[in-house]
Amino acid sequence: MEEKVDCDIRELLDKISSRMRRDYSESLRELDLYVGQDNLLHRLWSGDGVTQMQLCEHLNCEPPTVTNMVKSLEQNGFIYRKRDQKDARVMRIYLTEEGKELEKPIEAKWRKQQEKLLNSILPEERMLLRRIMKQMESNLF
Amino acid sequence: MEEKVDCDIRELLDKISSRMRRDYSESLRELDLYVGQDNLLHRLWSGDGVTQMQLCEHLNCEPPTVTNMVKSLEQNGFIYRKRDQKDARVMRIYLTEEGKELEKPIEAKWRKQQEKLLNSILPEERMLLRRIMKQMESNLF
DNA sequence: GTGTTATATATAGCTTGCTAATCATATTGG
DNA sequence: CCAATATGATTAGCAAGCTATATATAACAC
Numbered sequence: 001m002e003e004k005v006d007c008d009i010r011e012l013l014d015k016i017s018s019r020m021r022r023d024y025s026e027s028l029r030e031l032d033l034y035v036g037q038d039n040l041l042h043r044l045w046s047g048d049g050v051t052q053m054q055l056c057e058h059l060n061c062e063p064p065t066v067t068n069m070v071k072s073l074e075q076n077g078f079i080y081r082k083r084d085q086k087d088a089r090v091m092r093i094y095l096t097e098e099g100k101e102l103e104k105p106i107e108a109k110w111r112k113q114q115e116k117l118l119n120s121i122l123p124e125e126r127m128l129l130r131r132i133m134k135q136m137e138s139n140l141f
Numbered sequence: 142m143e144e145k146v147d148c149d150i151r152e153l154l155d156k157i158s159s160r161m162r163r164d165y166s167e168s169l170r171e172l173d174l175y176v177g178q179d180n181l182l183h184r185l186w187s188g189d190g191v192t193q194m195q196l197c198e199h200l201n202c203e204p205p206t207v208t209n210m211v212k213s214l215e216q217n218g219f220i221y222r223k224r225d226q227k228d229a230r231v232m233r234i235y236l237t238e239e240g241k242e243l244e245k246p247i248e249a250k251w252r253k254q255q256e257k258l259l260n261s262i263l264p265e266e267r268m269l270l271r272r273i274m275k276q277m278e279s280n281l282f
Numbered sequence: 283g284t285g286t287t288a289t290a291t292a293t294a295g296c297t298t299g300c301t302a303a304t305c306a307t308a309t310t311g312g
Numbered sequence: 313c314c315a316a317t318a319t320g321a322t323t324a325g326c327a328a329g330c331t332a333t334a335t336a337t338a339a340c341a342c
Contacts, residue, residue: 009267010255012274017158019281034297053320065299067322089307089320114151119280121273126150129273132266133153139260140160175327194290206329208292230290230337
């Protein structure tokens with residue numbers, strides 16, 4: 001019985017996240033972005049000139065993934081790359097004007113998505129949910 | 142303030158699910174499977190001879206995704222395809238012996254993963270979490 | 283019965299992710 | 313100073329996911 005509840009949680013998490021990703025992905029296409037690229041841009045909005053390794057850490061993904069995302073975002077004109085002056089191995093990533101302009105529309109989409117997700121869930125429940133999820137996060141890392 | 146809490150929830154969900162997927166993916170490689178394929182097999186364990194459209198619905202994904210997954214699983218010898226007798230458009234998917242044998246090891250991995258995820262979260266909290274997530278699920282669909 | 287429309291699957295081409303292997307540059311040890 | 317090692321990024325190749333498009337078959341309309 002309790003086993004079943006736990007199992008539902010794993011499945012539910014899976015369903016919710018894949019559905020969210022799908023919805024969100026569709027919504028981002030309006031801005032000529034793919035899902036995940038918004039997170040990379042998010043990191044840049046709080047400070048340009050970051051290395052790809054730093055993006056790896058922030059996105060919690062592997063270097064080739066960042067290489068691909070950066071390539072795609074550069075081709076679409078949202079960012080540009082510049083080789084570091086002191087260390088020629090390092091690429092530093094900067095926002096273009098177009099990239100900077102995405103901050104507000106993306107934030108609006110985030111807000112919209114979280115409103116949809118949390119609809120009719122009470123503030124106390126949200127607090128509790130957040131606490132439990134924090135615990136789950138630390139369990140995984 | 143409350144805005145911030147909500148935002149954390151969206152981000153947390155994203156982090157948790159991507160981390161879970163990553164861990165799980167790595168774990169499945171021991172069985173020569175890729176993440177997502179276990180869900181397809183899961184549908185077959187509760188009844189063979191399903192069409193690809195039915196798999197689409199169960200996995201909540203698009204037809205080309207199922208085509209690719211089925212191709213990969215067939216090449217690895219876990220399933221086989223047979224054209225329907227009455228409707229020549231339809232492909233029916235069946236488990237091979239190898240595919241059937243995966244049920245227990247995969248269930249073990251599920252259990253292990255959910256134990257890791259829910260570590261130190263109390264039964265009452267789990268019940269509540271499940272209820273809130275059910276609400277979130279219905280918000281999205 | 284033939285033409286049109288609907289349905290099931292497949293193909294092409296894209297991005298996100300991964301791993302394994304490669305390349306270029308830095309750093310460190312002798 | 314030069315060899316060995318470490319580090320940052322890239323490339324190749326794979327699977328999950330998508331969209332748009334194509335193909336084959338079925339069902340429906342006239």
